[in-house]
Amino acid sequence: MPAFVPQCQYDVFISYAQVVAKEWILGFVAKLQKHLDENLEGTGTASIFWDRAELDGASSLTSEITQALSGTAALLIVLSRAYLNRPWCKLEREQFFNDLGRGGKKAFVMFIEDLKIEERPPEIEKMDVLGFQFWEPHPASRNKEINWPLPLEGTSFDARIRELAKAIAEHLFNVKTEYSNEVRPNAAVRSRLTDSKVFLADGISGPPVKDLEEARSAVRSWLTDQGAVVLTNNNNALYEAFYSNRTQCEAKVDKLLNEAIIFVQLLGRKGDDEDYESWLCKRAIAAGKIPGKDLLLWRSQLLTSDSIKSDTHRALVFSEQYQVISCDLSEFQPLLAKHIEDIDRKREAQRRLDTPVDEGGVTQTNEGSVTVLIDSEAQDALLVKNLRKQLSHYKIQYEPAMDAQDFCDMVHSGKFTGVTFTYGDCPEEWAKERFKATRPFRLGDRTGNRLCIGVYRDNSPRDLLSTSGIDVIIDGDTKSMKLFVGKLLGRR
16 A cells, blocks of 8 residues: 555554554554544545564564664654563664654654663653553552553544544544655656556566665665555565465465556566576566566666676567667656656546547536536645545546646647636746646637536635636635636536
8 A cells, every 4th residue: 555645655653662562552553543544534544564473582684674664754662661672673763763854754652561761771761652541540459550551442542543543544544745845757757656556577686786775775665765665565575475475476466466557677697496587577568568568677886797607687688579678767757757747648538538528528427417627736735635525525537637738738729618727836937837737728719618617716816817618616605616616517
């Protein structure tokens, strides 16, 4: 499941020591997930990481846990005396605290035991968020110092989990909004990669393929930063299944390939002894992936055939059949984005062709429905969230434009009852393009299409461009929204 915060692999990392019944932590995670998703108000679901198996006392953190910690927006510490005594728990919070304050990271603490201030580690005591108490005195003990975690079904637990989930959700939404404002890749790449499912092949690991592992990690991080969904989350899950249960692995790979918009495999000097890399390519071909289009193989331009000992692996790395791309990794990433963009455009065009339109230009997907085209820039993430909520309240369907060209194409498609775009902190040049694209539909309705044009803005003193023929909808102003909705419904 992709994270709600686009630049993160996970939204929440739960750091804990197993000191209560397994059912309690299972129930806690399930309830936290439920309340987090409710707080995100349909804008997405939170991705939670928690390790179900405890490490040995002398163990170091696994690569999966290390990667998850570096790629999470919030650390939730389930604090107990056992937690303070576990070496790996200390390693987890130390690694996360090294990045605290950078990239919007924040830590939260919940107590499942009554720990005195002097018992708490200094770095935890200095944290901003404290006081989420999830313990109560043990009902069977007269000793007040004997306590246990709140029962999952109790009213006290329900109140605390709601409070905790609300605080974490507010943090996640703030981080996502700040990221949208600060990191603005070009519109086409930003929108086309968002939520696109990419099958990034795993493979062997260890010192012989260190460079290849680093390349995979770089591509995974870059895709995650762009908002793409990388399949699978665990770097070596499929490769391990390839040896433990081949039939199960094949079924899992085929399922993911059918979900993925593109298959990507990075190739290095050393391959698997049983040709796992070639096997994956054959499964991708069988799933209908086309080499050079939605099946992309990459190798470093420094890699030579002489450095590869395996004949089979050499044949794959330098294969003409698969059209292996040889370039610097920094050049491969925008090339991958371009392929995803092209695939997504074709899919979107086909989807629109498959959606019938009546003579008046209204989509027939739902009888009597009204569909509005909406568009916004990254800086107006909160504004467009409110716009979508308002349209949903009036049961108005909406569809987002992917980029400037897509906006123009969709405006002229005859498939919409209305068009709205936000005007808050977006660049003026961006807004001018939208005003220009809608001009023919508001000057005497010369196109013959029945379109209501609206601009959704905040209460800032920033001047609007020419609004002739455009309904101005003020965020939070029910009257202006009702007027626009009335016009939409009147043209149904």
